[in-house]
Amino acid sequence: MKVDILVAEVGSTTTVVNAFSGIEDLCPKFIGQGQAPTSVLEGDVNIGLRKAIENLRKNLKVGKIEYKELMATSSAAGGLRMTVHGLVYDMTVKAAKEAALGAGANIKNITAGKLRKSDLKKIQEIKPNIILIAGGVDYGERDTALYNSEMIAELDLEIPVIYAGNIENHEEVRELFKGKKTELYIVDNVYPRIDELNIEPTRKVIQSVFEKHIIHAPGMEKIRDLVTGPIIPTPGAVMEAAKLLYEDIGDLVVIDVGGATTDVHSVTEGSEEITRMLINPEPTAKRTVEGDLGVYVNMKNIVDLIGKEELARELDHTMDELESIMENHSPIPIDDIDIAFTEKLTLRAVLTAIKRHAGRLRYIYGPGGKKTLAEGKDLTNIKYIIGTGGALTRLPSRVDILKEIPRSNKGNELLPNTEAEILIDNYYIMASLGVMAIKYPEAALKLLKESFKI
Numbered sequence: 001m002k003v004d005i006l007v008a009e010v011g012s013t014t015t016v017v018n019a020f021s022g023i024e025d026l027c028p029k030f031i032g033q034g035q036a037p038t039s040v041l042e043g044d045v046n047i048g049l050r051k052a053i054e055n056l057r058k059n060l061k062v063g064k065i066e067y068k069e070l071m072a073t074s075s076a077a078g079g080l081r082m083t084v085h086g087l088v089y090d091m092t093v094k095a096a097k098e099a100a101l102g103a104g105a106n107i108k109n110i111t112a113g114k115l116r117k118s119d120l121k122k123i124q125e126i127k128p129n130i131i132l133i134a135g136g137v138d139y140g141e142r143d144t145a146l147y148n149s150e151m152i153a154e155l156d157l158e159i160p161v162i163y164a165g166n167i168e169n170h171e172e173v174r175e176l177f178k179g180k181k182t183e184l185y186i187v188d189n190v191y192p193r194i195d196e197l198n199i200e201p202t203r204k205v206i207q208s209v210f211e212k213h214i215i216h217a218p219g220m221e222k223i224r225d226l227v228t229g230p231i232i233p234t235p236g237a238v239m240e241a242a243k244l245l246y247e248d249i250g251d252l253v254v255i256d257v258g259g260a261t262t263d264v265h266s267v268t269e270g271s272e273e274i275t276r277m278l279i280n281p282e283p284t285a286k287r288t289v290e291g292d293l294g295v296y297v298n299m300k301n302i303v304d305l306i307g308k309e310e311l312a313r314e315l316d317h318t319m320d321e322l323e324s325i326m327e328n329h330s331p332i333p334i335d336d337i338d339i340a341f342t343e344k345l346t347l348r349a350v351l352t353a354i355k356r357h358a359g360r361l362r363y364i365y366g367p368g369g370k371k372t373l374a375e376g377k378d379l380t381n382i383k384y385i386i387g388t389g390g391a392l393t394r395l396p397s398r399v400d401i402l403k404e405i406p407r408s409n410k411g412n413e414l415l416p417n418t419e420a421e422i423l424i425d426n427y428y429i430m431a432s433l434g435v436m437a438i439k440y441p442e443a444a445l446k447l448l449k450e451s452f453k454i
Contacts, residue, residue, distance in 0.1 A: 001062040007432035028443040071229035087135035095190040096134040099199035103206035104236025136166035237434030256389035259296030264357040270378030277374035382416035388425035
């Protein structure tokens, strides 16, 4: 069987392969899916990739699969690990963080101000894939970003460094890294002026650097033996798909509840009314990742958030029965009891993650009376709430879970309203289409809308 494109999602535990045809004649079709355990521990992810392709072949019941292109997303080998270093947390550090998260990074360390010895030691211990330095608006404060650049240059690490700070420092930063093992990338300032974010140039460079250096991560050395197209971080691929869809259907938020984390991607400029009240600017495309909210690896965290007694009552079980359910909980729930348990966990993960992602209104009282301010991301203009990932594409109550988002508003939260439409990534292919969109945006958009049945 001949297909146009295979897209591999190389995860920490599982590798999924999706097959597509009809790409170039703009009659794209999703052909099927295969999966296998990721073989990072065996030192060669191609083993798991080949097994996933073999599983696809068996699922399609064909003799052989031939493909023109193979693209990939990856969160294996720890995904894209980054450290971010800026000047003031609420300004340049926040801007740099938004750029990194939007590109699909897992941020392992954030610092504001001049780096201390303990900070430098932590960078060495983390061994990030990329280090991002920011600081100072253009033609403003220069010293902190220069000092941090000098300290990191002196470490002489074989780790790519992106400088996205004050434009006046470009020449000095180049000099600091001249002759070092570190590969330096200089991009436009992520925070060029007060109350202005400019994160897209940095996002693009982060993804480019990730693709260039991912082959050096443990277990990933041979990934290029099979992959012919781009490789980007899996969360970054979901963001690319979300932005593509936004251009066609409007303001949206995407929620992905996984076994270990819950990711929220929103693409919206918010309402004009709230924008006028905002304390600090927010990016149009924003991603947050909640590392403590997962329905398998981090199950106990969510159980603690709900409370065991409350959870047992909601499930109509005794405490002993709940303990047994938790002990036998599966990463892919099959029986009714485990499905009901997973749905309760997913609901709490969704509501907690979206409330952390969204902003809220604050009321300040002064001599002139009450003043209303807004802080954080405004989701009030959202038209579509989209579910992707294993839990929100497979659980029976997935639509009802997402409908609880607007209903949960306590009144001062900038959440979507009840008119927002629920969409489900039925084929579970959003990340694959995000990487496909880099080269084939029209085909990717058609496939996205087909998966969502728009």
